[in-house]
Amino acid sequence: MSFLKVDQVVAGYGAHDEILKKVDMVVEPGEIVSILGPNGAGKSTLLKTVAGLVAPRSGTVEFVGADIAGLRPRDVSRRGIVFVPQEHNIFASLSIEENLEIASYLDKAEYRTRLAQVYARMPELADRRRLTAGALSGGQRQSLAMAMALMVGPRLMLLDEPTAGLSPAAAEKLFALVRAIRDDGVTIAMVEQNALRSLMVSDRAYILVDGRNARSGSAQELINDAEIRQIFLGEK
């Protein structure tokens, strides 16, 4: 039994719109898995399908043995899968602490403990706890989004382009945070544009092209693959 198993999933947004055309993916406990591919390949759609934001038209999504395909987002979250969207991933009009409070809705009992942990890990949030979240910088917003995900003690985190729009330094910091979270025992699947950087922190990766699986394998293997380097890293 796999931790997360996506099998032959077909999904899209409109009635006639097919973005994922039979995609497979497996994520094992404790892994960091990257989902890579060109624009429009369906990477984000894959995460959203797992998260319950897009209902698959066919195929199955299993999480620790249970079918979660077509569940509502909140019911997926309730099982310990937390999706961090690329944009609009914080409540901009609420204060930072209110964001964290709302984020702990599914596990209120641990609110105090986790709040202390999150603030210890991200002191920049602790300093600004009464500030409106919309006033944060890009990097800080992303930290808050990650902090919100940690408020429920997730088993699996789905990150949609976590470093999009960040400065290289902020992106570096975020990747370090991703590793640290994994080292605490949280499994991670993430979509990234920065393929090389993402492979370097990942254990394995899936490459999607035009809604289909193109390649998959260990991160090391893919980094060393000449064809991959040429397509994604622009090397000749």
Next chain:
Amino acid sequence: MELLTEIMQLVVNGLMAGAILAVPAIAFSLIFAVLQISNFSVAAHIAIGAYTTYVVNALFGLPEAAAVVCAFLVSGSVGVVSDHLALKPLRTYGPLTVAIASMALNLVLENLIRFGFGNAVQALDLPVYRNWVFAGVHVAPQQFFNFLIAAGAMVALFCLLTFTSIGKQMRAVADNPTLADIKGISPEQISRLAVFIGMGLAGVGGVLIALEAAIEPNMGFRVILPVFAAAVLGGLGNIPGAVAGALIIGVAEELSLLALPVAYRSAVGFIAIIVALLFFPRGILGKR
């Protein structure tokens, strides 16, 4: 000196009237904030609140406070049921389709009242008190009590949204329903609650209007222009903005008496809408 006293009198009257307008205006704005929908049936819910008071107060002889609570509960419940039956199925067609349907819903609710109570103008059975006078400015005690009820309703809503978990959830759904859903909150449940509170407040607004003026089935439609104007002036979905907008319109309506015939008082709302939209397209408090 005469003019100054007159202006002060008008400002005081305007603030009192504005506070009453603010109650349905925040109702409209709250529903807009959470559901992103302009619900024109606020007008009928104003009348529902007023008729509830009429039944409770004039027919059963219960006190004002009980009437306010009953009006809140009855119009809030009617709001939830009618929203569920009439408007919710239309949400997938977009907010404007729902807004137009809410006008038809308004027609339905108004005529349900008309069917039950007729067109005759009703009034509440209220004792008349002597006016209080401060530095030449007259304040009717009834007017002042209404002001207190309105202020109480606004403070209650403010506290709910700021300090309680359910209020924060409501603001979260208003801000970003998809993310709220990911975080475990049911946007549908919160929307239902927002409609209940919103339409309940519209009903309380109806009570306040009923205490000042007459009760008739289309009473809501007669005040809807300044109510919408207050919400627009404050920025749709901005609740403190709606309060500020209502106070401004209340005062502007009274001050307009210095320059315009009384019949055109309600045109002030329209002028306020145009001015607001030309100069403060996001509302005077400039959010969203």
Next chain:
Amino acid sequence: MTTYVLSVLTFGSIYALLALGLNLMWGMTGMVNLGILGYYAIGGYVSALLTVKLGLPVFAGMLVGTLAAALLGAATCVGLVKLRDDYLAIATLGFAQVMALIAQNEIWLTNGTDGIGQVPRLGDELQGQSFGILYLLICLLIVALVFVGTEVLRRSPFGRVLRAVRDDSMVAATAGKYVFGYQMKALAVGGGIMGLAGASYVHYIGFISPEVFQPQLLIYIFLALILGGRGNNLGAVAGAFFVVIIVEGTRFIAEIVPSLSAVQIGAIRQLIIGIGFIVVLQNWPRGLIPEPLRRYRPPADPAAGQGSERAG
């Protein structure tokens, strides 16, 4: 009975004109105008005043009334059209309410709530049914002409631009001034058609008062267009006659139930219309005769987590 049928059909024609005007503004261009009774009223009032107070011939009155409403439509555009959706709806509703205030209070001009009576009727020298038949024919002729006109407009390049503005807010946002001209023309022509409806009404009834602003008429016209299919001129006309038949039909339904007061019967009729409106919208959102699908479909936005269809 014949007189009654004639009058129902004449009202159907007047509603059809209003629905055609609304279709141009809302159906084809996507501007939600809740102030349509303002144009209807000004067409009626101007024509009534010119014929009663200045003794102008009816045709001249109707022409000037139509033009006045068209001007008002263009003027609305200047003030309001930049507003988006909900704001536009609220602002236009306010606009009609202010028009109603003027009609009620400028007694020197409009006689206030007493209204203007003794308005010359077209073909008044004819008696009884002959008048009814003649007037119905005139109205049907007007509807036919306006229908042909708006249909030509819809199929023209002008109509295509209007639909592009409606279907893609990006076009409206980026093309700015260019689009403004089109919206102004749509509001002016649409307003003019509604003014013509008002003028046709006043010279049929021979009387006009602020009662023309009754909010249910606004609902009837939106219902007519929604029933007929937004964007579809033929649907607008069919929908209008259908609504008049329903409205009149409810009169008989109400009479079946005994021991109801006149007010209660009136309330039941409005209830049926209101509920019917919602039922139609829930079950046939694109109308009974949908607009032929030939329009540009914007691609689905993958960033928008859930499908949010734009309508209205």
